[in-house]
Amino acid sequence: MKMMLKAAALAFAPIAGFAVMAAPAAAQTKLGVGVADLEQAMVKSTAFSNAMTAMQTTYKSQIDAFNARKTTLDNELQTKATAIQTAQKAPGANETALRPQIEAFQKRRGEIQEELTKLGRPIALAQAYVEEQISAKISDALKSAMTKRKVDLVLQPGATVSYQPAVDITEAVTAELNTLVPSAQIVPPAGWQPGQQKQQPAAAPSR
Known part of the structure; x- marks a missing residue:
């Protein structure tokens, strides 16, 4: 049975005394664990929501x-x-x-x-195009959210038995996506197919 690790922090209270020099603080080790539903983070992003609304017209x-x-x-x-x-x-x-x-x-x-x-x-191609633009930044958004929330390990909700709402960083990932991808295009280029963006080689650096 999979068990979700729980983060634990050990606080050290200052010790009052008459020593001339303070003793060095004891080393601390902390493993911050978070939970994130990346699909929901993308769907709740502003870019995705606005794109789906725009598609209703286009x-x-x-x-x-x-x-x-x-x-x-x-x-x-x-x-x-x-x-x-x-x-x-x-x-x-x-x-x-x-x-x-x-x-x-x-x-x-x-x-x-x-x-x-x-x-x-x-319609399916247009939605796939929107999703690909946003998912291209999902990794960066997750890393940024982890750094800000001091999380070292992230699990999908389905990989946990139970967790407190406080460890759910899905909304934090969405917030980062909103910064990284403020909007998304809804009309794919002619001949575009899902996955092409990932398959394209990186552009040569400019000289």
Whole structure:
């Protein structure tokens, strides 16, 4: 069972006395442990929030088209599923007789998923582009938050059994992201694909 380390600090009170010279302070060792949900830190950032709001306007036609088509296709699938359920409850129903209907339903469901994926691709790419711009600075934001909060080790919430709210530095990471990435673009360059920014070689230093 994974156990979360708990930070402990030992305080030394000054000792009053008549000694001519004060004794040197005892050495202290402290391990500061924090918890951070990096995904939530990114989602709560100003850049991400503003980008998602801007997308509602910039990609309104695509979003409306996607939602309308999804509603139609969801209703179609629900009608087919209800028909199958009714047939299964009918007297004399058997699996062999219903298999073609079930297989047709599964095939149509796959076609619908493929259609919706293609229809929603521009929206998904725009969001992925926003996320990549922000996540590129998540490591720097985490390091800065750790330094300011005097944290030496950070765990994901899922890696802990229990922890006090005071050790959660997620909001501190978000604050650092807001400084490092105040805004994000929502329209990716032509031909852009997720992960390209990480794969691009570093630019040669200017002379």
